Amino acid sequence: MNKDLRHRAWAEIDLQALQANLGVVRQHNQDAGITAVIKSNGYGHGMETVAQALVRAATEVERFAVATVDEAVALSTLGTGKRILLLQGFSDAEQARYLVESDLEFVIHADYQLTILKQVLRSHRPVRPLTVWLKLDTGMHRLGLTKSEFLEAYQQLMALTGVGRVIVMSHLACADDPEDFTAAANTVEQLQRFDKVLSDLPAIDSRQPGRSLAASAGILAWPDSHFDHLRPGIMLYGGSPLSNVTGLELGLQPVMTLRARLIAIKQVPAGESIGYGATYTCNRPTRIGVVSIGYGDGYPRSAPTGTPVLVATAGGYQRSCLLGRVSMDMITIDLEGLGDAEVGDEVLLWGESLSADEVARFAGTISYELFCQVTSRVSFIYD
Template sequence: MGASANSLINRPILASIHTQAFQHNLNRVRELAPESKIWAVIKARAYGHCFEAALNSLASTDGFALLDTQDAVWLREHGWQGRILLLEGLFHENELDLAKELHCDLVVHCEAQIDWLERYADKGHKPINVFLKMNTGMNRLGLKPTAYRIAYHRLHSARYRIHHMTHFANADHIDQQPTVSGQLEVFNQTIEGLEGPTSLANSAAILWHRNALGDWVRPGIMLYGASPTGLYADIEHAHLNAVMQLHSEIIDIQELQAGDRIGYGGRYQATEVMRIGIIACGYADGYPRHAKDGTPVWVSNGNDGVVCPIVGRVSMDVLTVDLRHAPEAKIGSVVELWGDRVPVDQVAQMSDTIGYELLCAVAPRVPVKII
């Protein structure tokens, strides 16, 4: 990258998306779930990484899972010929023709969607692949077990090809195996005797509950190199690689005396003479405004680099770091806000959120480069 995070723009901030990391993480999913097919989950613009990068990098997946038909249109228009799963099914009955034209698989999670599909079949349309979703305890989307078998038989009578699906509420709580096992038991008891493949595991179940994978797994956050729990230490054993690296530069340096305060509200007060680096990244770029003092930022320091702590409140366009451990850092020095050197989960933890939110929240004004 040289001395500049991006020499083609005026403001030196860049989100770089690394295709080899994407491919590596998908390969790790295959190693962890070798008997399962994979839905690569790319909702929310591929968790903020953009559809183009996901399509270029994850083309060896068995299918892409996303939220709405317009995203499915994008995939088809850009050459994807494999399977597409609409994770919340259809939002309106009039989308059925488009979903059929796009050859989408549909999640079915409520009675209204079953009604739509029955009427569609009555008009003589050929069947669609359906993932019938059971609410086994998440209490979000899905049919209660008492209604599930009736729903199955209604769709089966209408000649739909049915898969069985559920979602675990606590798979990201590593020590809550009984909770996952309880949902799995309800699921297995309910589908007993009913034909069809199964889809159970999200990233957390793939990582920690491999007795609950099913025929199709649905990895999301692990494909992007972040942790379902929000704690980076929890995924070190999985050897995942960060896909997004958010870089910027130091655009100014301030010399503070003991007692000087920094930024809005003067949250941080210098206890001695210190150098403060001003970095071109703020909450308008998607960096968390509530990042605490001590949040790590990697700063290039001569021929090396060092992690420096944020000091003072993050503002709209800049944040400030303590450079006492980076004596060779200067204006133009490259910094990494998150990526290989600073896991996004560590930044999220210092901001009372999760890595998912930070990755999805990178602002449109931040340029993206696919590498």
């Protein structure tokens, strides 16, 4: 048993699992290009390290996608040799000039961006013809152009000197719940709208655009959405994009395992309550453990009594659960039946043998949020 007390809470990042999950993407489609989504600091796993590991993987990544200009700058500086896509595009002329001069790809999702791009291209020649992603709103109503706006923008883009290729994209709103009738109908309708616009494009320009619709949920559950470019995100990190199915059940390997330690063990009498708000009252004498992690480390405060954890005792991992509210620096867990648990034992919060998707369901959230909200107080160990 590792009783090294240097780390009070730490996240172990399994880069081989990351590479294996990239291989799962390829199993679902042998031909489409893969745009690995590593925004939000690689979904909380460390963007630079994630990018370098994916470059080394047996499955080839065509490009990386990020959300912000700062992320694009950092990734460009890293020098992976892969294309970089800025998913939200630029918001002003200064950002547009940087993207054009740096030979980065970007999304245009609004008319004002096309106006800015035209202005920039009048005075700035790109390193090579640009690849521009043009976003169609097929029903999510977040980012993207309406059909009429899209067709007009497409015509203008194809006529612009400096633009070499256009990739048509959209995003599915309900692909995560293929078993739900309403959600599935929504996805089918979005697919039909996407196909209809694609069928209108040859009348505008004979050149064939690229096509991209599938993120992780589309890759796993909607093969008709695959087209030319896949955009895997959460599945790379072992999390499930599908409702009521864990990443483990989908054949994905957990990349992040979050651990902390037992720092105290107490015996609480029957009738006494635990933690802030006295939300849990012991109905019997209860042996509890105090664990060195809390919402200040990114563990969700919304996690209720009953949220599972694994305690690494001398007899191996044993399942336990939270009792009472999550504090900033600590949680309390039930140690009844875990007689060999002792101070210094490791406690696994999610990852290896305990799916982050399961923990997220207890906490009323999704594994995406669990990964992204782990804070800098947590030590990261890469393997």
